[in-house]
Amino acid sequence: MSTPQPADLAPGTSAPLTRLRLDLSYDGTGFHGWATQPGQRTVQGELEQALSRIARIPVQVTVAGRTDAGVHARGQVCHLDLPGPVLATIPGRSDRAPADALVTRLVGLLPEDVVVHAAREVPAAFDARFGALRRRYRYRISDSPARHDPLRRDVLRHRWELDVEAMARASQALLGEHDFLSFCKPREGATTIRALEQLEWERPGPGRADESLVVATVVADAFCHHMVRSLVGTLLPVGEGRKGEDWPAQVLAARTRQSSTRTTTGAAPLCPPQGLTLDHVEYPADADLADQARAARVLRG
Template sequence: MPDAFSEPADSATPREWTVSHQPARSFEGGHEMQSARLRLDLSYDGTDFHGWAAQPGQRTVQGELERALAQVTRTELRLTVAGRTDAGVHARGQVCHLDVPRDVLATLPGRSDRSPADALVTRLAGVLPPDVVVHIVREVPASFDARFGALWRRYRYRISDGPAVHDPLRRDVLRHRRPLDVEAMSEASRALLGEHDFLSYCRPREGATTIRELRELSWERPGEGQADEGLIVATVVADAFCHHMVRSLVGAMIGVGEGRRPPEWPAEVLSARTREAATRDGVGAAPLCPSRGLTLDHVAYPPDEELAARAAIARTRRA
């Protein structure tokens, strides 16, 4: 599965592919649409989930959310998500969409004066487990596609590299036993920015491209009084990510931060374009870091009038 990804771009299952290509139906001449497309903004603690995508016999975010939607609407509904996260990966700014028949939507407020979207938020809160929260539901144009319509995704990876900042209550932080050199990691990251073939930094999917535009890969150690004080925080932004790409980028930089690899090594890994394992002194595929510290932070979309064009471009590029 994708890493918080790791995913988003090339991991749709046949079921998701079908849904994302079936916009809410409408009629010309002022007739009411037969279904409404809804955008859901949500967060989850990925610790106890086997990733986003529904899988038989596994607890997944998609499975829990679709089960809750069926309970509330008494209708089987299917979700299309911006990024199919891996097992153990968290999300603060996940986005998905679904199409809901308008007659079903109209029943949600009951006798209250709430809008159907607000009523859906309230009802979902009553049936979802505590490690999943839907923050906002809003109706969007039929051209909105949570997956293909995204302009960019931002992930953050948090690392605790010393006893003074280890917090056993934080489930979104990787506990690392060696101190890391943030400046060296920052230096090494700059060479990876831009559009490249990230084959060495991902697990390729059959028929899918591994070319991505990495817009940001930065490192910081927030100071006293700041959020995540004392931790090491990586910010990773790209148009989309290949499977395991974020965790591989972080894994390579950890080697630099520990002093086991020189700052130029991650660029050599990128140029190698290989899935072969690296030797002690050689260049191969980037190592994969644990999923625990990774969080999908934000997904950005264009204005409504540009949604259809953006989705068409993304589908073409991913092909």
């Protein structure tokens, strides 16, 4: 979807478009990922269906980060464009602002595993995908039967106890700007160079959120397909003691999509999706939105 300018009009009408930002969360367990796919239940499919029913016109959304099947989100962001007259009908007979009324109406149409927390009008230069400065993911692991909570569906149950300190040390070599080809499923014509700002591991103590779990916090300007799950998948054997702390650096340097052999280091292993959550997406100030979106489009090819 192109970034509209303030004078852009709804197709086939003389009505100007208004851009809305939605902040949402979802439990990814029952979804075949974010992106719409024929015959599959997806987050985008459910959201666009609900929005189209409210607006009474087809609605498409652009998302900050497409999540895989089984991956969750607490801080997902997307945007959509609606003609002014359509937006004005959303409150009905109430005196609520259209964006506030949209959130309330979505409660009655969306399934229980998707929640839109907030909606607001944003400048036309806002782009949920290309305008983001950075994304933060968290991956949660339960590595002991004593810590397993059957009520949590956002945690990976792991069979072996992990050495969190070794994983943290091994992660340091992955920080900074690199070609993460060994950790990504590349998209034709796009770069696999990313700037990894943070890859930290901890086991929160008593009284803290996620007490006794193993939690990875991963922050970058952007991620390519499968990158976070591959980063975690590469660190797990280190935590188990099956690989040395220098192994993630070897995987990075290999820059390959080929599998490992007895004599060569191959692409990173992929960990399961259920422990992964998109936690937060950060955007610049409104005055810098257009510049950030232009720069990101050039950088991503």
